Amino acid sequence: MPGELRFDDVKLGDKIAGRYELKSIITADNGEAADFVCDYEGFPFRAKIYYDDSMPKEDVFEKQKSITSPYLPRPIEQDTHNGHYYKIIPNFQGIMSKPVNDKILMEHLIPDVVEALKTIHAEGIIHGHVRPRNIFYKPMSDEITLGDYGVSLEHMRDFNGDIAMNYLPPEVQDDIYDEKADYYSLGVTLVHLITGKNPFEGMNKKKMLKTASTIEFSVPPKVNPTLQTIIKGLTVKDHATRWGSSEVERALAGEEVEVVDNYVYVPPKNEFEFNGVKYEDLGLLVNAFAGDWFNAVEAIRKSKFTDFVEDYDAEVFGVVKQILAVEDDNIALFQLLYAINPDLPFCWKGMSFADLNAFSSEMLAAADKTPYKDIFSDGALLSYLQFKGADDDTISNIARLSDDARNGKDDELLAYKLDYMISGQFTYVLDDVPFTDVDSILSYLQLNVKDVVKLCDAFINDKRFFAWLDVLGYEEQIEQWRAEVG
Numbered sequence: 001m002p003g004e005l006r007f008d009d010v011k012l013g014d015k016i017a018g019r020y021e022l023k024s025i026i027t028a029d030n031g032e033a034a035d036f037v038c039d040y041e042g043f044p045f046r047a048k049i050y051y052d053d054s055m056p057k058e059d060v061f062e063k064q065k066s067i068t069s070p071y072l073p074r075p076i077e078q079d080t081h082n083g084h085y086y087k088i089i090p091n092f093q094g095i096m097s098k099p100v101n102d103k104i105l106m107e108h109l110i111p112d113v114v115e116a117l118k119t120i121h122a123e124g125i126i127h128g129h130v131r132p133r134n135i136f137y138k139p140m141s142d143e144i145t146l147g148d149y150g151v152s153l154e155h156m157r158d159f160n161g162d163i164a165m166n167y168l169p170p171e172v173q174d175d176i177y178d179e180k181a182d183y184y185s186l187g188v189t190l191v192h193l194i195t196g197k198n199p200f201e202g203m204n205k206k207k208m209l210k211t212a213s214t215i216e217f218s219v220p221p222k223v224n225p226t227l228q229t230i231i232k233g234l235t236v237k238d239h240a241t242r243w244g245s246s247e248v249e250r251a252l253a254g255e256e257v258e259v260v261d262n263y264v265y266v267p268p269k270n271e272f273e274f275n276g277v278k279y280e281d282l283g284l285l286v287n288a289f290a291g292d293w294f295n296a297v298e299a300i301r302k303s304k305f306t307d308f309v310e311d312y313d314a315e316v317f318g319v320v321k322q323i324l325a326v327e328d329d330n331i332a333l334f335q336l337l338y339a340i341n342p343d344l345p346f347c348w349k350g351m352s353f354a355d356l357n358a359f360s361s362e363m364l365a366a367a368d369k370t371p372y373k374d375i376f377s378d379g380a381l382l383s384y385l386q387f388k389g390a391d392d393d394t395i396s397n398i399a400r401l402s403d404d405a406r407n408g409k410d411d412e413l414l415a416y417k418l419d420y421m422i423s424g425q426f427t428y429v430l431d432d433v434p435f436t437d438v439d440s441i442l443s444y445l446q447l448n449v450k451d452v453v454k455l456c457d458a459f460i461n462d463k464r465f466f467a468w469l470d471v472l473g474y475e476e477q478i479e480q481w482r483a484e485v486g
Helices: 058-066 102-122 170-174 179-195 205-214 225-234 245-252 282-291 293-299 303-312 314-324 329-340 356-365 370-377 380-387 392-406 411-423 438-447 449-460 463-471 475-485
Strands: 020-027 033-040 043-050 077-081 084-090 135-137 144-146 272-274 277-279 346-348 351-353 428-430 433-435
Touching: 020 043, 102 144, 102 179, 102 225, 102 245, 170 205, 179 225, 205 303, 225 245, 272 282, 272 293, 272 303, 277 282, 282 293, 282 303, 282 329, 293 329, 303 314, 314 329, 329 346, 329 380, 346 380, 351 356, 356 370, 356 411, 370 380, 370 392, 370 411, 380 392, 392 411, 411 463, 428 449, 428 463, 433 438, 438 449, 463 475
Parallel strands: none
Antiparallel strands: 020 033, 033 043, 043 084, 077 084, 135 144, 272 277, 346 351, 428 433
């Protein structure tokens, strides 16, 4: 599949330079640009149009116009279309569209790609994308041309900010990126062309880096011994001793060239950086998340976070992966916090409370109770109590309050109900007189018959009184009374 275009002002049917009509998309998701088949007077060409966030450097773009090499596709046209840099090049066939054997690799592909790399390196340009899909056959021949060169280091990163390691050497993770990286990529490309798959296929970024730093790439034993040696030389992990053009050319000429790799792999610390601090302990990290809710919501969606958890504990990773499948970012973070540290104080969207009594008291005292009411309607409080192992009655009562919140019930009444439930004190007080049940109210009214109207008005106008009756189980009677009095 070609993928989806990442710009709105370039589309099929457009005419580039007024004459090259975009006919179909070759690929739209290679990170820096979209590739099209275009037509001019019945002849097919290839158009490469760069995205806004990955324009090539202007000096590189200008150099590409003047570079002349039979091993590099010289642009036929090169300018801007609707503000986007573009190149029109011949529509060569990709290398993967034709069988690749040892003879083709050693007599054509390797020497031609090396010549192409020597040419652009002499101009101070790093290719950046040496891989099968950027190596092309010239029509009617076995000659090779290397396209899509001049990508900066910034364009080698995926959309999450991680470097795409599937053809790149270990040092790129440390932003060391020079000519030697292109030769390493050529080595991995040869492995891909011989075996039919990229050796990093299916790995996450961290596993790719570890693999690139620890294994020796293997090819079938039937592969030409010289070609095996060239692959070993190109994929040396030690940047200083990795082969370049000279070693490859000498090997192709039949000379025995030594492969030396002094690289010592030092496993990186498993850590995740949050707000400038690197955490190796998941418990400490989620504590930091709780203290900065809104940055944490973004952090847990990063691939680096899931990589960190996966390396931290495989069993915990299974739980975290399931939680992160929740679409709502706030709910996902909330569940993550208490799955990792159930002893955290109650917190939600930047609010934190020492305990539920503190939450209840703050809600009662708040002039604007909406943020607190949202804690009910979003299900946060109910989830918290479930994490804490609250009894069934408490869970049932809070579930009822959550329904009230979602149904738009009075937020002040909600706060009073919560206060009774959390405190466990079911005593209603009016004018310093405590009442523990409805019978005590009736007895008090009988003793104060002359003030019964005044007292009834006081009860009816006090939301705390109705909250008290509700938690005592008189909700249906209250609703019936309200219906009768209109």
